[in-house]
Amino acid sequence: MNQYVMKIDKSSQYLMAVLLIIPMIMLVIGVYGGLMQTLFRAGIVQSDPFMGPDYYKGLTMHGVLNAIVFTTFFAVAFGNAVIPYALKMAMNMTWAWVSGILMLFGSLMAGIMIYIGEATVLYTFYPPMKAHPLFYIGLTLLVVGSWIGFFNWIPMYLRWRKENPGRKIPLSVVGIFVTFIVWLIATSAVAFEILFMLLPWSMGLVDEINVMLARTLFWFFGHPLVYFWLLPAYVMYYSYMSELAGGKLYSDGAGRLVFYLFIIFSIPVGTHHQYMDPSIGAEWKLLHGFFTFAVTLPSLITAFTLAASLEYAGRKRGGKGLFGWMFKLPYFEKDRWLFSYLITGLIIFIFGGISGIVNASYQMNTAVHNTAWVPGHFHLTVAGPVLLAFMGMSLYLLGKYLNKEVKMKGLSLSVPYIWMIGVFIFSWGMMRGGLIGMPRRTNTGPTYANPDSVLFQPEWISYIDISVVGGVIMTLSILIYAVVFFATVFSKKREGEPELTFPVSEAYHNEEVSWLRNFKPWIIVAIILIVIAYTPVILDVLGSTYGGSPRFDPNNPIPY
Amino acid sequence: MDKSEKFALGLSGLLLITFFVAILYASVAKNIQVPTCITDVEPFTTDTLFQVGEDEYELHMIARMWAFQPSTVTLPAGSTLHMYVTSQDIIHGFKIENKNVNLMAVPNSINYMSVTFDEPGEYFFACHEFCGAAHHAMAGRIHITEDDEVEATGGDL
Numbered sequence: 001m002n003q004y005v006m007k008i009d010k011s012s013q014y015l016m017a018v019l020l021i022i023p024m025i026m027l028v029i030g031v032y033g034g035l036m037q038t039l040f041r042a043g044i045v046q047s048d049p050f051m052g053p054d055y056y057k058g059l060t061m062h063g064v065l066n067a068i069v070f071t072t073f074f075a076v077a078f079g080n081a082v083i084p085y086a087l088k089m090a091m092n093m094t095w096a097w098v099s100g101i102l103m104l105f106g107s108l109m110a111g112i113m114i115y116i117g118e119a120t121v122l123y124t125f126y127p128p129m130k131a132h133p134l135f136y137i138g139l140t141l142l143v144v145g146s147w148i149g150f151f152n153w154i155p156m157y158l159r160w161r162k163e164n165p166g167r168k169i170p171l172s173v174v175g176i177f178v179t180f181i182v183w184l185i186a187t188s189a190v191a192f193e194i195l196f197m198l199l200p201w202s203m204g205l206v207d208e209i210n211v212m213l214a215r216t217l218f219w220f221f222g223h224p225l226v227y228f229w230l231l232p233a234y235v236m237y238y239s240y241m242s243e244l245a246g247g248k249l250y251s252d253g254a255g256r257l258v259f260y261l262f263i264i265f266s267i268p269v270g271t272h273h274q275y276m277d278p279s280i281g282a283e284w285k286l287l288h289g290f291f292t293f294a295v296t297l298p299s300l301i302t303a304f305t306l307a308a309s310l311e312y313a314g315r316k317r318g319g320k321g322l323f324g325w326m327f328k329l330p331y332f333e334k335d336r337w338l339f340s341y342l343i344t345g346l347i348i349f350i351f352g353g354i355s356g357i358v359n360a361s362y363q364m365n366t367a368v369h370n371t372a373w374v375p376g377h378f379h380l381t382v383a384g385p386v387l388l389a390f391m392g393m394s395l396y397l398l399g400k401y402l403n404k405e406v407k408m409k410g411l412s413l414s415v416p417y418i419w420m421i422g423v424f425i426f427s428w429g430m431m432r433g434g435l436i437g438m439p440r441r442t443n444t445g446p447t448y449a450n451p452d453s454v455l456f457q458p459e460w461i462s463y464i465d466i467s468v469v470g471g472v473i474m475t476l477s478i479l480i481y482a483v484v485f486f487a488t489v490f491s492k493k494r495e496g497e498p499e500l501t502f503p504v505s506e507a508y509h510n511e512e513v514s515w516l517r518n519f520k521p522w523i524i525v526a527i528i529l530i531v532i533a534y535t536p537v538i539l540d541v542l543g544s545t546y547g548g549s550p551r552f553d554p555n556n557p558i559p560y
Numbered sequence: 561m562d563k564s565e566k567f568a569l570g571l572s573g574l575l576l577i578t579f580f581v582a583i584l585y586a587s588v589a590k591n592i593q594v595p596t597c598i599t600d601v602e603p604f605t606t607d608t609l610f611q612v613g614e615d616e617y618e619l620h621m622i623a624r625m626w627a628f629q630p631s632t633v634t635l636p637a638g639s640t641l642h643m644y645v646t647s648q649d650i651i652h653g654f655k656i657e658n659k660n661v662n663l664m665a666v667p668n669s670i671n672y673m674s675v676t677f678d679e680p681g682e683y684f685f686a687c688h689e690f691c692g693a694a695h696h697a698m699a700g701r702i703h704i705t706e707d708d709e710v711e712a713t714g715g716d717l
Contacts, residue, residue, distance in 0.1 A: 056690060122690050128667065129650050129692065211651065212669050251565060275594045276653065276662045278646075278671035282596035289583065293576045300572035304565065362583045363592040366662045370653055370688035437657035439688035443696045448686065455699050457684070509562065540597045547668045552650050554692035557625035559649070 006085050008401055008498040011093040015100055016401040019077035020394050022104060023070045024485055026111070030065035031478045033058045038426075038471035042464050043445035054120060055443035056554065061114050063123030067382060069107045071229050072142055074390045075183075076103065076149040078232050079176045081397055083153045085500055086170040087160045092152055099149035106141025109134050120554050122441065124218060125198070127209045128549035128559070133202045136194045143187045150180040168512070171255050172504070175235035178259040179228060181523060182266045185530070186224035193217040201551065208548025212279045212541045219270035220534065227266045227295075229382050233389035234258070236342060237306055242505035244339040245329055247313025252507035254305045256516040258298040263522040265295035268533030275365040279544040284536045285362065291533060292360040299353055306346065312508060334409040338503075341392025344416035345385030348423060352380030355431065370441075372463070373434025376427040383423055383474075388416045391481055398488055403498035407487040411480055418477035426470025433463030595663060598670045601644055609633065609714035617712055618642045623652035623665035625692050628685075630714030631700035636707065640676045653689040656702065664689065680706040 008016075032050075039045045040055045047053040051061065076099060084091045112134075113119040119131035157173065193214050201209045238255040242248050249255065271288035274280055314325025330336045331343065355377040358364055368374065399406040406412065434440070438460045442448070447455040449464050515521075550559035561569075586592045607629040608620045615638050622629040623645065635641060647665040655662040661675045677683070687698035 054693075056693075056695070059690075126651050126689075211667055215651070215666070251561070253561070254565065274664075276671075277664045278595055278666055278669040279597055282594050285594055285596075286583075286587070290580060293580055296576055297572060300575070301569060304568035304572070308564070357579065361579065363586050363594055363660070364583075366592075366594065366655075366660045369655070369662045370664075371655060437655055437684070437686070439655070439686050441690040441695075442686065442688065445696075447696045447699075455686075455697065544597050544599045545669045546603055549650075549667045552625075552692075557649055557692075 003501045003504060004085070004088065006088070006500040008403075008500055009093075011097075012080070012084075012091070013401050013403075013498055015093070015096055016077060016080065016397060018104065019073055019080070019100055020398050020401075021489060023073035023107075024394060024482075026065045026107070027070045028478065028482050030062050030070065031475060033062035034066070035471050035475040037062060038468045041442075041444045041449065042468045043449045044468065046445065051115075052117075054117065055445070056122065056441075057114065057117055057120045059441065060120055060122050061111070064110060064114060066387075067123055067229075068139070069111070069142065071382070071386065071390065072146050073103060073107075074394060075179060075228065075232050076100070076146050077397065078235075078393060079149060079153060079180065081401075081500060082172050082176050082235065082502070083156060085502060086173045086504075087156050089156050089160065091156065095148055095152040099145045099152065102141050102145030102148065104145075106138045106143075106145060109138030109141065111138075113138065124222070126218065127198060127201065127211055127214050128552045129554050130202050130551040133199055136199050136202060140191065140194055143191065146180075147184060147187070150184065153177075153180075168252075168517070170239075170504075171249075171252060172235050172239040172502070174256055174259050175231060175238065177519065178262055179231035179235070181263055181519065182224050182231070183228045185267055185526065186221045186228065189217045190221035193221075204551075207550060210541075210545055211549050212277070212545045213538070215277070216270070216274065216280070216537060216541050219273045220267070221270070222273060223270045224266040226378075226381065227262055229386040231259070231262060232393075233342075233345060233385045234302065236389050236393060237302070237346070239505060240503045241306065241339065241342045242309040242313060243503040244336050244342070245310055245313035247309055247316055247505075248508040249505040250305050250308035250312060250507075251509040253509065253511060253513045253516060254301055256513065258301050258305075260516060260519075260522045261298040261301075262295070263519070264526045264529060265291055265298070267526060268529045269295055269360075271533075271537055272360050272362075272365070275362065276369045279541050280537055281540050284533070284540065287533055288537075289360060289362045291529070293357075296353075296357060296360075303350075303353075309505075309508070310343075332413060334413060337406070337409050337413050338392045338396055340413050341388045341416045344420045345388040348380050348384030348388075348420055351424075351427070352377065352384050355380060368434055370439060371434030372430040372438040372440050372467075375440050376430030376432075376434060379423055379427050379430070388419060391415070395481075395485060395488065398485065400500045401498060402489070403494050403496070404488055404491050405494055406484070407491050408484045412484040415477050415481045415484070418480065419474055422470050422473030422475075422477055424470070426467050426474060429463045429466030429470060433460055433467070436460070436463075438463065592660065593673075595671050595673055598644075598672050601670050601672075603668075603670065604644070604646065605648065607714065609712060611712065612642070616640045616642070619644065619714065621645045621665075622648050623654075623687070623698075624648040625650065626687070626694035626698040628652075628654070628687070628698065628700040632703065632713075632715050633700075634703040634705060634713045635677060636712070637680045637704050638676075638678055639704070639712070640674060641702075642674045643672065645671045650691055651689050652687050652691050652698070654685040654687055654700070656683050656685045659683060661685075677702070677704040680704045
């Protein structure tokens with residue numbers, strides 16, 4: 001299939017370089033933090049040469065840089081490439097730069113606050129543990145920057161609709177817009193939490209904060225956040241993976257339905273992170289649990305559609321029999337290296353999805369909530385399909401925008417497989433330890449993993465050690481990736497002008513579905529569901545909490 | 561939508577409905593609950609343990625930086641413990657090992673779960689929400705003794 005080729009101008013080129021390279025440096029710093037955390041927890045190290053002896057400072061850095069900064073930058077960078085390409089339209093570069101600079105400025109601000117020890121509050125920043133106001137302002141700027149990136153695409157979309165009456169919006173555009181519609185609705189709650197609660201309280205303008213309300217607003221944002229991570233990966237799976245595999249997308253309509261379902265079910269689910277919280281009625285927790293199961297449906301449809309697409313490709317490449325097609329896919333082809341980043345992510349996501357359903361299952365959450373099971377689970381999602389798709393696409397875009405040949409393709413091919421092995425080992429250790437009560441977010445090194453401590457828990461040790469093995473392998477994979485990435489950055493330019501193409505997949509079933517053409521009805525349903533799901537929760541919280549909380553430093557039990 | 565798609569969609573729907581019915585069954589028939597909104601308990605600032613019936617005890621527990629009060633509880637086997645938990649400073653939480661008890665301790669809010677200990681032994685719990693510098697040293701134990709003549713006590717480690 002002949003793909004459209006888009007010329008890349010200088011300004012887009014520089015912006016893309018900034019949006020890809022700087023978060024990649026942050027990712028590597030964050031991964032280093034992750035490695036150190038496994039070593040801290042096993043008691044192998046007591047201090048980090050760069051971050052100091054405070055495990056939780058490093059953990060905050062790891063969470064914020066990897067889960068918030070890297071992902072947000074990538075989503076905007078990816079949109080900045082997909083939208084102009086798919087709509088065949090130039091983007092307003094002034095606003096694109098404003099968006100990028102705000103994100104950069106905000107991330108640096110938050111990162112510096114963490115580094116100097118003024119924001120050791122983890123990436124959930126639950127009050128009444130207080131961070132420096134500049135940490136909250138930094139996060140706000142990051143989010144506002146990403147909003148501006150999104151707003152910059154809306155006039156392009158509207159113009160395209162006007163100029164192309166009756167034509168289907170490209171699937172990748174639907175995916176990116178759904179990503180950012182979910183993001184916009186979700187971040188509005190955390191923006192409220194930061195601007196009207198945390199910021200004035202941290203600056204000393206008000207003395208007390210309602211902890212449960214802040215926590216509930218955080219999770220209003222916190223769960224859709226995971227779909228904000230996942231959806232750009234879904235865009236790649238739906239729009240590009242089948243073409244990379246040498247086949248077709250099984251159903252275009254299924255892809256659209258999946259994206260639209262994410263608009264309505266992504267948000268009214270946040271309370272499933274608060275099943276073990278006080279001040280929220282169990283019946284409303286159950287309702288959020290029900291909606292969480294509903295949001296599983298688009299992922300199950302995706303599992304079928306992508307498997308069917310891959311089967312089509314495998315059979316076309318000569319696969320015979322019921323499962324023969326599985327062995328014909330281009331797992332190790334240098335020219336299709338991007339495919340390996342996508343397929344490994346999908347394999348990891350099978351286990352991420354299953355463990356996620358466990359978490360969502362209401363009373364079953366009692367067995368796993370806040371145990372090491374949870375980081376075990378989400379390293380199979382955000383550090384599985386999300387991370388691998390983002391790394392693969394970052395490298396792809398880097399080559400296109402900087403007009404460079406991707407270096408060491410063979411080495412690059414090994415990255416997702418090594419990662420997959422590492423993350424499976426790591427997550428198995430964490431999840432298994434979690435099931436016997438090992439807590440998450442806990443530096444077990446000095447106490448629970450220390451034979452000299454009265455708190456020593458001998459049964460936990462083997463699982464803690466297994467997570468070290470996994471962590472080392474994961475770090476190795478990222479190091480190889482960093483070598484490939486920066487070798488590409490510093491390599492010589494190709495001849496000619498930079499051009500962008502995407503391996504856009506054709507659809508096998510491509511019928512027109514009239515009710516899958518417009519975002520508006522889905523957004524309206526989403527808002528109705530949010531009101532139904534969150535009104536009683538907020539009323540419970542306001543009605544059953546008493547008083548407010550003063551500011552606490554994480555190192556001091558006395559408030560100030 | 562072709563036949564195989566409809567089949568897959570139907571199967572997915574059925575799977576999710578089965579899971580959800582299982583949850584409802586556990587909730588209604590087996591009475592396995594998650595914490596709910598508590599409004600009928602007076603806020604408390606000191607920890608207490610008292611007997612409320614034969615083999616039934618009520619515990620008011622305070623979580624604080626960086627200890628549970630009480631951090632050791634001794635009860636005879638067969639006891640049912642009604643646990644009310646709050647925090648005096650920031651957010652804490654714990655899960656009791658081998659038991660379906662998992663609670664967040666949030667300031668200005670009261671959390672509740674009840675649990676029955678039939679098997680004698682030691683039940684360990686560790687704070688599982690990051691609560692500052694010494695979070696990893698915040699833990700406690702529930703001792704369940706075989707001797708049902710033993711007096712129920714709550715104290716510090």
